Amino acid sequence: MSETSRGKIFVTRELPGSALTRLQQSHQVSIWPHRTPPTPAELLDNVAGCHGLLTLLSDRIDERVMEAAGSGLQVISNYAVGYNNIDLAAAGRRGIRVGNTPDVLTDATADLAVTLLLAAARRVKEASDEVRSGQWQTWEPAGLLGRELRGKTLGVVGIGRIGTAFAQRMVGGWNMKLLYTSRSPQAEVDEKLGGRRVELDELLRESDFVSVHVALCEETRHLIDAAALANMKPSAILVNTARGEIIDQEALVQALREEVIFAAALDVTTPEPLPPSHPLVGLPNALVLPHIGSATDTARHEMAEIAVDNVLAGMSGQALRCEVPLA
Numbered sequence: 001m002s003e004t005s006r007g008k009i010f011v012t013r014e015l016p017g018s019a020l021t022r023l024q025q026s027h028q029v030s031i032w033p034h035r036t037p038p039t040p041a042e043l044l045d046n047v048a049g050c051h052g053l054l055t056l057l058s059d060r061i062d063e064r065v066m067e068a069a070g071s072g073l074q075v076i077s078n079y080a081v082g083y084n085n086i087d088l089a090a091a092g093r094r095g096i097r098v099g100n101t102p103d104v105l106t107d108a109t110a111d112l113a114v115t116l117l118l119a120a121a122r123r124v125k126e127a128s129d130e131v132r133s134g135q136w137q138t139w140e141p142a143g144l145l146g147r148e149l150r151g152k153t154l155g156v157v158g159i160g161r162i163g164t165a166f167a168q169r170m171v172g173g174w175n176m177k178l179l180y181t182s183r184s185p186q187a188e189v190d191e192k193l194g195g196r197r198v199e200l201d202e203l204l205r206e207s208d209f210v211s212v213h214v215a216l217c218e219e220t221r222h223l224i225d226a227a228a229l230a231n232m233k234p235s236a237i238l239v240n241t242a243r244g245e246i247i248d249q250e251a252l253v254q255a256l257r258e259e260v261i262f263a264a265a266l267d268v269t270t271p272e273p274l275p276p277s278h279p280l281v282g283l284p285n286a287l288v289l290p291h292i293g294s295a296t297d298t299a300r301h302e303m304a305e306i307a308v309d310n311v312l313a314g315m316s317g318q319a320l321r322c323e324v325p326l327a
């Protein structure tokens, strides 16, 4: 299909900025009009006959969805850098290209990981709750004591784009010692940030702050389980801006209740949204945000431009601006 012939595209949510108008100029575009995602049945109905899909991380794009779209489906463009919501093997079998939106959200997400770490270290949630609930009585010498960062050991689980940007901030800002896990040696991280690649066990044992940045896949699901949490220092803080499923959340609740670790600060959970009745929401030493890592105007606008470029390229049979390699 050429970029000028009108192919059918389903977009699963409105996007910020004007990027979607570029799709509308050349194609027949239908945009899911609601704030919440289509249900699986609604998704199946809406993709029928589509040549391109522009999806969000909350849309599960499995073989059934690809089947429902039909044999004309050429491209699935995910409005996210993570693509664990898409069955890549099925896309590969069907010759469907898959796109994502890396790099433009790296700074925003690394900044949020710093925010979470600092907020947990200085007990910002408890402090703010004290003011809101009227329990703030006086300035107390030993009230709400938190943790200092300078010179402490930082453990980065998965030192990709965001993990590296986060480590740069923490090493540069607070002169932290850096340990990281990676499937391959990272000479630049070692040279520029004084990093040392270690096994996960050692990272958890030695780190004062642990931040998770690895992609979610079968090998990383519940990478941080009860045994891993037990391996951490009782004074340690765990940050997660990657995906909720990388942490065994029930084990985390127990570890926080029993003070196996000091605190956790999470931008991602299982499920999303996390119900307000979930124990993590009520725990004083857990801070939960509603998956806002990339939520800056710049990042979300640039993500939209890439996602649209990916759809246009895929529908004209070209390599995508940001293409996910398929198995």
Ligand SMILES: NC(=O)c1ccc[n+]([C@@H]2O[C@H](COP(=O)([O-])OP(=O)(O)OC[C@H]3O[C@@H](n4cnc5c(N)ncnc54)[C@H](O)[C@@H]3O)[C@@H](O)[C@H]2O)c1
Residues within 6 Å of the ligand: 081, 082, 083, 102, 103, 105, 106, 109, 158, 159, 160, 161, 162, 163, 182, 183, 213, 214, 215, 216, 217, 219, 220, 241, 242, 243, 267, 268, 291, 292, 293, 294, 295
């Ligand atoms: N909270 C948010 O809003 C937000 C925003 C952006 C990204 N993310 C998440 O952060 C993740 C990282 O993003 P990125 O741009 O740094 O990606 P990246 O690909 O640069 O980094 C991912 C790292 O995970 C490693 N990895 C992948 N599979 C692995 C496996 N099986 N075992 C061990 N390591 C493995 C890779 O080698 C890489 O170092 C994304 O996958 C996404 O889930 C969340």
Ligand SMILES: O=C(O)[C@H](O)CO
Residues within 6 Å of the ligand: 057, 079, 080, 081, 082, 083, 105, 293, 294
């Ligand atoms: O993977 C991603 O890009 C985030 O989770 C949302 O921006």
